[in-house]
Amino acid sequence: MAYAALNSSPAVALGLRGLRRQFPTLAQKINGQPLVYLDNAATTQKPLVVIEAMERHLRYDVSNVHRGVHELSVRATEAYEGARESVRAFLNAASVKEIVFTRGATEAINLVAYSWGRANMKAGDAVLITHMEHHANIVPWQLLRQELGIELRVLPMDERGVLRMDLLDAMLTPEVKLVSVAHVSNALGTVNPVREIIERAHANGSRVLIDGAQAVAHEVIDVQALGADFYVLSSHKMYGPSGVGVLWGRADVLAGMPPWQGGGDMILSVTFERTVFQKPPARFEAGTPNIEGAIGMGTAARFLMDLDRGALADHEHGLLTYATERLERIGGLRVIGTAPDKGPVLSFVVDDVHPHDLGTLLDRAGVAVRSGHHCAQPAVQHFGLHATTRASFGLYNTRDDVDRLAEALHHAIRVFR
Amino acid sequence: MMGDDLYQEVILDHARRPRNKGCMCDSTHCAQGYNPLCGDEVKVCVNVSDGMLSCIRFDGHGCAISTASASLMTEAVDGKSVDEALALSREVLDLVTGKRANAEGLGKLVVLEGVARFPSRVKCAALAWHALEAALHGESDLVTSE
Numbered sequence: 001m002a003y004a005a006l007n008s009s010p011a012v013a014l015g016l017r018g019l020r021r022q023f024p025t026l027a028q029k030i031n032g033q034p035l036v037y038l039d040n041a042a043t044t045q046k047p048l049v050v051i052e053a054m055e056r057h058l059r060y061d062v063s064n065v066h067r068g069v070h071e072l073s074v075r076a077t078e079a080y081e082g083a084r085e086s087v088r089a090f091l092n093a094a095s096v097k098e099i100v101f102t103r104g105a106t107e108a109i110n111l112v113a114y115s116w117g118r119a120n121m122k123a124g125d126a127v128l129i130t131h132m133e134h135h136a137n138i139v140p141w142q143l144l145r146q147e148l149g150i151e152l153r154v155l156p157m158d159e160r161g162v163l164r165m166d167l168l169d170a171m172l173t174p175e176v177k178l179v180s181v182a183h184v185s186n187a188l189g190t191v192n193p194v195r196e197i198i199e200r201a202h203a204n205g206s207r208v209l210i211d212g213a214q215a216v217a218h219e220v221i222d223v224q225a226l227g228a229d230f231y232v233l234s235s236h237k238m239y240g241p242s243g244v245g246v247l248w249g250r251a252d253v254l255a256g257m258p259p260w261q262g263g264g265d266m267i268l269s270v271t272f273e274r275t276v277f278q279k280p281p282a283r284f285e286a287g288t289p290n291i292e293g294a295i296g297m298g299t300a301a302r303f304l305m306d307l308d309r310g311a312l313a314d315h316e317h318g319l320l321t322y323a324t325e326r327l328e329r330i331g332g333l334r335v336i337g338t339a340p341d342k343g344p345v346l347s348f349v350v351d352d353v354h355p356h357d358l359g360t361l362l363d364r365a366g367v368a369v370r371s372g373h374h375c376a377q378p379a380v381q382h383f384g385l386h387a388t389t390r391a392s393f394g395l396y397n398t399r400d401d402v403d404r405l406a407e408a409l410h411h412a413i414r415v416f417r
Numbered sequence: 418m419m420g421d422d423l424y425q426e427v428i429l430d431h432a433r434r435p436r437n438k439g440c441m442c443d444s445t446h447c448a449q450g451y452n453p454l455c456g457d458e459v460k461v462c463v464n465v466s467d468g469m470l471s472c473i474r475f476d477g478h479g480c481a482i483s484t485a486s487a488s489l490m491t492e493a494v495d496g497k498s499v500d501e502a503l504a505l506s507r508e509v510l511d512l513v514t515g516k517r518a519n520a521e522g523l524g525k526l527v528v529l530e531g532v533a534r535f536p537s538r539v540k541c542a543a544l545a546w547h548a549l550e551a552a553l554h555g556e557s558d559l560v561t562s563e
Contacts, residue, residue, distance in 0.1 A: 352433075354480035356455050360423065360538060372455045386456040386478060415424055416433075416481070 010314035011398075014307065020396045022047040033366025036401045041186050041214060041345050041392030042370050043236045046296075050240055053299040054292045064288055066265055080291050083298025084281075087246055090301035091231065092222040097251055100281040101294050104245035105213040106136040108232035109180070111247055111284060112209055113140035115260040116230075117178070120207075123149035126175040128206070130155040130163055130192070132185040132379040137211050141180070151175065157382065161188035161337040165196065172204040179208045183215035187376040187390070188337030189320075189345030191215075198228050207253065213237055213245075217394065218316055218343050220309045229253050235293065239394075240300030244293030247284070254280035261286040312395050316344040319393045323402045330409055336380075336388050344393035347374075350409070353416045355389040361412035362389075367405050423535055424481065427489075427528040432481035437491035440476040450477075450548030450560050452540050457483050461490075461548040468498050475548075480541050482532065486513075487545035489526055499553055506546045513542040 020026055025045045028035050037045060057079060063072035065080045084096045093099060102108040121127075127141045131154050141152050153171055156164045172179075179201040184191050194210050201208045209230040212221060217238040223231050230249050236242035249257070259266055259277055263286030268276040277283050323346050327333055332351035350358060359371035370390045373380045380388060391405055440447070444462035451458050457479035464472040473495050475487040490509075494502040509526055511517035515533035520526065532542040551560040 354484075356457075356480035356538070356541060357424070357482070360535060377456070380456075386458075416429065 010311040010318060014311050014315055014395065016315070016396070016398065020398075022049070023396055024048065024051075026396060030366040030368070031364050033404075036367045036397075036404045038391040038393065038397065038401065038405060039368045039370050040217070040394035040397075041237070041374075041390065043242065044217060044239045044394050045396070046241065047239055047300070047303055049303050050296045050299045054241065054296045057292050057295050065291055066282075076291060079295050079298075080289070083294040083301075086298035086301045086305075090216075090221070090305060091233075091246075091248055092224055093248055094224060095251060097280055098223075098248055098254065100247040100249065100254070100284045101289055101297075102232075102245045102247050102284075103243055103290070104234040104236070105211060105232040106234075106245075108230075108245055108247035109136055109209065109211065110140045111260050112230055112232075112249075113144050115257045115284070116207070116253070117141075117144045117150075118148070119256070119258055121148055121150050121177050124151070124175060125177045126151040126153050126173070128153045128155060128171055128176045128179045128201075130181055131157045131382055132161060132163070132188055132190060132192075132376065133180075133182055134186050134211065134213070135375045135377070136213075137180055137182060138378070154378075155181075157190075157379075159383075160339050161185065161190045161379075161382075162339045163190075163192055165193065168197065168200055172200060172206065174205070176201075176204060176206045179206050180211070181208070182211045182213075184212075184218070184343040184345070185337070185376070185379065186214045186345065187374040187379045187388070188339065188347055189342035189392075190337060190339040191341040191343055194228070195226060198226060202227070214343055214345070217304070219313055223248050235297035235300060238297075238300055239303060241293050241296040244290045244297050246297070249280070251280070254284075257284075259283050259286070263287040265289075307395070316393050316395065316397075319397055319399065319402060320344045320346060322399055323391060323393070323405065326402060326406045327409070330406070330413070332413070333409070336383050336385065345390060346392070347388040347390045349385060349388050350413060353413060355387040357416070358389045358409070358412055361415060362405070362408045365404070365408035365411065367408045369405070422531045423538070425528045425531065427525060428481060428485040431485035431488040435475075435484050435488040437474045437488065437495075438476060440474050444472060444474070446552040446555065448548045448551035448556060448560060450544045450551070452479075452483070452544055454540060455480070457541065457544060459483060459487050459545045459548055461487070461545060461552050463494075463549070463552055465499060465553070468500075470494055470497055470499065470502055473549075475545060479544070482538055482541040483544050486529060486542040489529070490545050490549060493524065493526055494549065503550060503553060506550050509546055510543055513539050 023045045061075040063076040065077045084099045088096045198208045207229040210228045212233045216233045234245040266286040336347040355371035440462040447462040449460045459477035461475050473491045513532040520530045547560050
């Protein structure tokens, strides 16, 4: 494989060749062709350090956490709480008490809707989201609307997939108790001006939740500098295992929230008459958690922190720019989502070729992309579409991968014309 | 050519120039099929008179496989009895899900045989047939490919 990109500085700083060897999944052929994995916005591959950390736990340290006094329980608890500290450092949160482990970003949003939403909202109040949200940041609020009679407001976007910030202040009325916005759009790649949104929302007295699922693998997140009230993320989109994620909540906000699920580990004492709940984060982690998942996520956070994040962002942005230039030269291809500030996500449609057929033909060439509505149907319908094809880049992708994508696209289009 | 076991010329032809596309409003039986995975939608409308099918048409949007499958279906079941159409639908669904070893007796529908080797695409090929079955059974609910 030719690594032309290795001559340019960001890739050198990353040690791209060595990094790729960290990801065993990449070293295989699919349909007779070396795998080109471009579905990183759906999920990322896992590096050896993550696989080995989880394996080590499963081989030698299995025990429940926060319970036994025996050696294995001590080891498992230290590893689980160590993972919480890793995620705290990754997000630069003020305290590990602000890090709640969940099943993922989706569950984290549901937790906020169920706990914070029910305790702080009533009929007539409003949640403001945007037109480009993932279903995970739409449906929980619709469920709350059904239950409480709240209003769901949607900040529009323009034809590039950029939020209409000029309309924000008019929509931020006193009824808006919460603004819940994607940091980076999974379907379009748009990086939203979250800092400005947070400032204006706070000036209105609204709380702010930022869905960071598509952001954390690509840019350094400092929740204290951002100043939101909640930030949610999924491990599997940042090179960790699936089934685990995090709700970061500012300590004073979490402290005022009631539990959302009851069970073991979230209580101080239980009698049949009365139960006293733990403080956060334990209050929100009922039952035995995903221990090996959390360990994997913590390791993935350390793995990312050990990289030159600036060089990583430059590398991925370089791939997006190169891919956009190459694909825009293909006749009949239209890029969907042309915001000036984008994460490494490239959505597109091709005249006369349905995204699903494109996805199958690219797969035959060993190129893995996503086709469909990307769990963001309103965002895709905004462009008059039902589906797009999406190539999304991760730290291990190369310019060679982009070339393979472009070649496979040319071939697929020839089949249909 | 890669993928040509799936995208045979007959499929590409029916995808490019679907037959009997655009629903008529005077049909006696109609049903809508929806694939939540990819957002493909297909509506199937048919006239049933004395137990015989006529004027079968489909509408909607979808990939080449789902469009071609719907188009081929309208040609294959036109003039058949309800029982014959339902029996054919079962055979095609068995074919695309790999439960049937060969496409003997299925005529042009043999081109759908390759779909069984693409598990992620079986639902595309099955969608219109599910909608036809729902229409003939008089089910008014949206049928999904799940």
